[in-house]
Amino acid sequence: MFDFANGRRLHDPTASPAPEATTEIKTTTCYMCACRCGIRVHLRDGELRYIDGNPDHPLNQGVICAKGASGIMKQVSPARLTQPLLRKAGSERGAGEFEPISWERTFEILTERLQKIRSTDPKQFALFTGRDQMQALTGLFARQFGTPNYAAHGGFCSVNMAAGMIYTIGGSFWEFGGPDLDRAKLFVMIGTAEDHHSNPMKIALSKFKRAGGRFISINPVRTGYSAIADEWIPIKPGTDGALFMALLHLLIAQDLIDRPFLKRFTNAPQLVVLDEGHREGLFAFDPDPAAMAERGPPGDGRHPHNKLVWDLPSGSAKAAYPEGIANGCDPALEGHYTLADGTRVAPSFQLLRERVAPCTPAWAAAITGIPAARIEKLARELGQTALQQAFELPIAWTDAWGKLHPTTQARPVAFHAMRGLAAHSNGFQTVRALAVLMSVLGTIDAPGGFRHKAPYPRHIVPNYRAFNDPELIKPNTPLNSAPLGFPASPDELAVYPDGSPVRIDHAFSWEHPLSAHGMMHNVITNASKGDPYRIDTLLILMANMAWNSSMNTMAVRQMLNKKNADGDYQIPFLVVCDAFQSETVAFADLVLPDTTYLERHDVMSMLDRPISEFDGPVDSVRVPVLPPTGQCKPFQEVLIELASRLKFPAFTTAAGERKFSDYPDFVVNFEPQPGIGFLMGWRGKDGTEHLRGAPNPKQWEMYAKNNCVFQHHLPETMHYMRNWNRAYLDFAKDKGWRQKNDPVQLALYSDTLQSFRLAAQGKTAGRQPPEHLRERIATYFDPLPFWYPPLEDSCTDLAAYPLNAITQRPMAMYHSWDSQNAWLRQIHSHNYLQVNPVTAQAAGIEDGGWCWVESQWGKVRCMLRTSEAVEPGTVWTWNAIGKADGAWQLAPGADEARKGFLLNHLISEELPFAGGTISNSDPVTGQAGWYDVRVRIRPAEPDEEQITSPQVAATPPAPGVMGLTQRMKNTLAYFAGQKTS
Numbered sequence: 014m015f016d017f018a019n020g021r022r023l024h025d026p027t028a029s030p031a032p033e034a035t036t037e038i039k040t041t042t043c044y045m046c047a048c049r050c051g052i053r054v055h056l057r058d059g060e061l062r063y064i065d066g067n068p069d070h071p072l073n074q075g076v077i078c079a080k081g082a083s084g085i086m087k088q089v090s091p092a093r094l095t096q097p098l099l100r101k102a103g104s105e106r107g108a109g110e111f112e113p114i115s116w117e118r119t120f121e122i123l124t125e126r127l128q129k130i131r132s133t134d135p136k137q138f139a140l141f142t143g144r145d146q147m148q149a150l151t152g153l154f155a156r157q158f159g160t161p162n163y164a165a166h167g168g169f170c171s172v173n174m175a176a177g178m179i180y181t182i183g184g185s186f187w188e189f190g191g192p193d194l195d196r197a198k199l200f201v202m203i204g205t206a207e208d209h210h211s212n213p214m215k216i217a218l219s220k221f222k223r224a225g226g227r228f229i230s231i232n233p234v235r236t237g238y239s240a241i242a243d244e245w246i247p248i249k250p251g252t253d254g255a256l257f258m259a260l261l262h263l264l265i266a267q268d269l270i271d272r273p274f275l276k277r278f279t280n281a282p283q284l285v286v287l288d289e290g291h292r293e294g295l296f297a298f299d300p301d302p303a304a305m306a307e308r309g310p311p312g313d314g315r316h317p318h319n320k321l322v323w324d325l326p327s328g329s330a331k332a333a334y335p336e337g338i339a340n341g342c343d344p345a346l347e348g349h350y351t352l353a354d355g356t357r358v359a360p361s362f363q364l365l366r367e368r369v370a371p372c373t374p375a376w377a378a379a380i381t382g383i384p385a386a387r388i389e390k391l392a393r394e395l396g397q398t399a400l401q402q403a404f405e406l407p408i409a410w411t412d413a414w415g416k417l418h419p420t421t422q423a424r425p426v427a428f429h430a431m432r433g434l435a436a437h438s439n440g441f442q443t444v445r446a447l448a449v450l451m452s453v454l455g456t457i458d459a460p461g462g463f464r465h466k467a468p469y470p471r472h473i474v475p476n477y478r479a480f481n482d483p484e485l486i487k488p489n490t491p492l493n494s495a496p497l498g499f500p501a502s503p504d505e506l507a508v509y510p511d512g513s514p515v516r517i518d519h520a521f522s523w524e525h526p527l528s529a530h531g532m533m534h535n536v537i538t539n540a541s542k543g544d545p546y547r548i549d550t551l552l553i554l555m556a557n558m559a560w561n562s563s564m565n566t567m568a569v570r571q572m573l574n575k576k577n578a579d580g581d582y583q584i585p586f587l588v589v590c591d592a593f594q595s596e597t598v599a600f601a602d603l604v605l606p607d608t609t610y611l612e613r614h615d616v617m618s619m620l621d622r623p624i625s626e627f628d629g630p631v632d633s634v635r636v637p638v639l640p641p642t643g644q645c646k647p648f649q650e651v652l653i654e655l656a657s658r659l660k661f662p663a664f665t666t667a668a669g670e671r672k673f674s675d676y677p678d679f680v681v682n683f684e685p686q687p688g689i690g691f692l693m694g695w696r697g698k699d700g701t702e703h704l705r706g707a708p709n710p711k712q713w714e715m716y717a718k719n720n721c722v723f724q725h726h727l728p729e730t731m732h733y734m735r736n737w738n739r740a741y742l743d744f745a746k747d748k749g750w751r752q753k754n755d756p757v758q759l760a761l762y763s764d765t766l767q768s769f770r771l772a773a774q775g776k777t778a779g780r781q782p783p784e785h786l787r788e789r790i791a792t793y794f795d796p797l798p799f800w801y802p803p804l805e806d807s808c809t810d811l812a813a814y815p816l817n818a819i820t821q822r823p824m825a826m827y828h829s830w831d832s833q834n835a836w837l838r839q840i841h842s843h844n845y846l847q848v849n850p851v852t853a854q855a856a857g858i859e860d861g862g863w864c865w866v867e868s869q870w871g872k873v874r875c876m877l878r879t880s881e882a883v884e885p886g887t888v889w890t891w892n893a894i895g896k897a898d899g900a901w902q903l904a905p906g907a908d909e910a911r912k913g914f915l916l917n918h919l920i921s922e923e924l925p926f927a928g929g930t931i932s933n934s935d936p937v938t939g940q941a942g943w944y945d946v947r948v949r950i951r952p953a954e955p956d957e958e959q960i961t962s963p964q965v966a967a968t969p970p971a972p973g974v975m976g977l978t979q980r981m982k983n984t985l986a987y988f989a990g991q992k993t994s
């Protein structure tokens with residue numbers, strides 16, 4: 014048996030249960046990664062025994078991965094924090110010297126500080142969270158506080174994927190939608206890490222391959238999913254957009270496109286103004302007052318329906334909505350035309366055709382490293398499978414214009430893509446190019462293609478405006494809208510009259526206008542510089558900003574410690590909430606010990622990121638299956654308590670009393686709209702209503718009795734074509750998922766992007782960017798997708814740094830969460846730089862040898878492994894395996910610190926720009942450009958120390974941290990094959 018510092022025991026798996034032992038199985042939802050599988054937690058006498066997959070859960074159907082089964086070791090991790098901690102007076106940040114304090118004292122400190130900020134200048138409080146799953150609550154907290162300085166991790170994860178797709182097709186991959194592998198015949202996966210959408214993807218891929226489907230993986234590295242692909246097409250990082258442009262070139266040139274789909278369901282036939290001026294590049298519209306009244310004014314993504322098409326039979330312009338798709342109308346996709354008032358116009362598809370004309374396979378081959386002949390073959394495979402192997406399902410549906418379609422057209426080509434495309438400074442336009450490619454093949458929400466998951470599709474542009482008016486940041490006043498959203502025009506940017514940013518992370522400013530997920534990676538740098546202003550308190554939840562979650566890790570650690578001339582820290586108060594002693598905890602002024610996922614209530618809400626399936630909405634919960642360890646408190650409870658003490662209007666009754674006793678009470682009773690709450694199952698007083706209904710006091714019990722998940726099956730007529738499916742659009746509006754029930758035409762051409770470009774070119778009268786940003790906006794806000802080299806290339810000596818360097822998460826670990834997990838550490842205790850043998854040999858480094866990896870920003874020393882499974886121009890390693898000495902309660906000299914390393918030391922969080930610097934991010938969305946760095950490698954000298962570099966001073970164990978007994982150390986050593994005392 015294992016003994017732990019807290020005196021609790023883990024069972025001996027070989028012992029027979031005592032006759033009187035009570036065994037129990039409780040269901041809840043896994044959180045060993047973000048996929049949210051259903052699990053069964055097996056308990057004996059209330060103690061955790063083992064975890065397996067829940068066969069009755071729709072997401073994973075009983076499957077569990079190595080991480081999920083290892084949750085038991087997370088629960089008893091030696092790195093667990095167990096009590097609130099205050100930095101010792103006189104100690105320095107980073108030294109990790111704390112004194113334990115009570116929760117009451119913790120709340121007093123926080124309430125006093127936050128009350129003062131809220132009643133004076135609310136924006137001096139910033140709340141940034143990592144890969145949490147409660148943004149509906151954290152966002153509400155920030156909004157009620159009155160600060161715009163809020164975001165979750167998306168800006169440094171995959172906002173390019175979300176925004177690039179949502180601004181084009183109204184949905185995206187993973188929680189928002191995905192490949193229909195049940196009906197696809199060809200599956201193309203691009204830039205996807207080993208664990209994205211983990212168990213559901215593995216289940217679907219297994220079925221797909223057994224059914225004879227063809228699987229092509231396009232990736233610089235062949236690992237994980239790519240290892241079971243029928244074909245691996247290696248590609249150079251950051252060049253996927255060039256491949257998509259060449260594929261579009263070929264498909265359009267060979268007419269391997271779905272013309273009826275493009276005409277009826279996209280803005281391909283809509284006429285774009287070609288004449289210079291304030292309407293240049295925007296859609297032509299019908300100025301008739303009746304048309305304006307009926308279909309709205311034109312000009313931004315909020316009003317997409319007053320547009321014109323060129324009707325070929327009549328040789329005249331007609332309204333695109335609704336006449337353009339009326340019987341007898343045949344809108345042109347190609348050509349140039351002149352309107353009655355002399356305005357020159359062309360269908361947007363004509364402009365796309367012209368855009369991709371020079372993007373030949375030879376052009377793309379030189380950029381991507383993929384031979385031109387292979388690109389040509391891929392285009393043929395895509396086009397022929399989508400069009401010539403198409404079939405129809407006998408499912409009748411009616412479109413938004415009342416036309417009955419007796420069958421549903423399948424397009425059996427499915428794609429899946431993720432961070433490999435997104436984490437580049439050209440990622441937004443790359444993702445746009447992919448979405449356009451999927452659209453010309455007619456695969457959007459079609460059987461066998463890409464399918465949405467409720468509440469998607471969203472309107473294009475989604476009807477969620479981010480807070481943007483600095484005049485409305487007022488003491489003791491909630492914001493008039495949520496801090497995050499989707500801007501539709503320059504008028505919706507969060508900027509002061511001089512164009513400077515309203516937010517501390519510069520999100521929604523002219524620097525990164527469509528930063529829909531915020532820019533967490535900018536916060537510490539900007540707050541340290543006081544750019545655009547100083548903040549007082551930064552609260553970070555579950556984000557390891559002092560280590561693997563920051564670019565330029567060492568500099569960020571220094572910033573956290575930086576002081577003003579008067580001796581005060583530049584970021585005066587840093588609050589860190591985490592369940593474990595991460596590297597960032599050492600820098601906190603106040604530490605809030607969080608619970609594990611087995612000890613708390615959680616919701617995967619339709620208001621946030623639910624786990625919906627293609628055939629209907631699904632939400633789920635976690636319920637506590639174990640009591641909290643020590644004094645750990647769920648962060649949700651901390652927020653409810655603070656919101657109540659600070660008397661936020663949404664959390665306080667008219668009489669000034671607190672409205673919600675705790676988080677479960679909040680979840681049951683909070684309604685952003687009448688009948689709509691955080692959970693959609695078992696609503697109504699007696700729990701008989703679903704999706705919409707009055708609060709049900711027994712809702713948690715009902716979820717707990719039903720595997721912690723609620724699934725609603727839509728009728729078959731609502732399974733497909735939901736951008737235009739009348740029944741679904743009406744239903745979605747009724748259930749509060751959409752504000753309007755109008756169709757969502759795919760935006761092959763984005764007039765929203767063009768509205769920013771016109772402002773930058775000085776052609777419109779409204780808001781215009783500061784001078785130094787005009788050219789940047791005009792270049793990257795192109796209404797049609799295009800490929801450009803990652804921005805870092807332009808300030809890098811590419812001959813001196815010839816290699817791309819990238820990371821990915823391993824299948825067995827999620828970010829930095831699992832280095833304290835005794836079972837998972839045995840799979841990855843350290844990492845290597847993976848290099849193609851040809852590249853390693855050219856650099857004179859042997860397999861297993863020590864080497865230096867250098868970028869223009871920094872260098873790391875590490876061990877190298879040769880591998881044929883990486884294209885020769887790329888080196889890569891696992892993300893977040895390397896750890897700081899002493900963090901996560903790893904033993905002194907642990908492999909993670911001595912042999913593990915981070916590539917983050919090679920990456921800069923800023924790039925030179927206009928005589929100063931700017932965030933190393935996508936210029937459209939602010940997505941961190943993690944994968945843009947260029948490096949070179951050389952052998953380490955024979956007499957060099959054989960440990961990774963850089964190293965940092967070890968931090969001591971935090972008071973109350975669970976730690977290890979000698980017995981546990983012996984057990985770990987036993988597992989590592991070492992002799993024990």
Ligand code: SF4
Pocket residue numbers: 043044045046047048049050073076077078079080081082211212
């Ligand atoms: S895939 Fe993720 S959520 Fe599912 S069992 Fe594994 S760790 Fe848990």
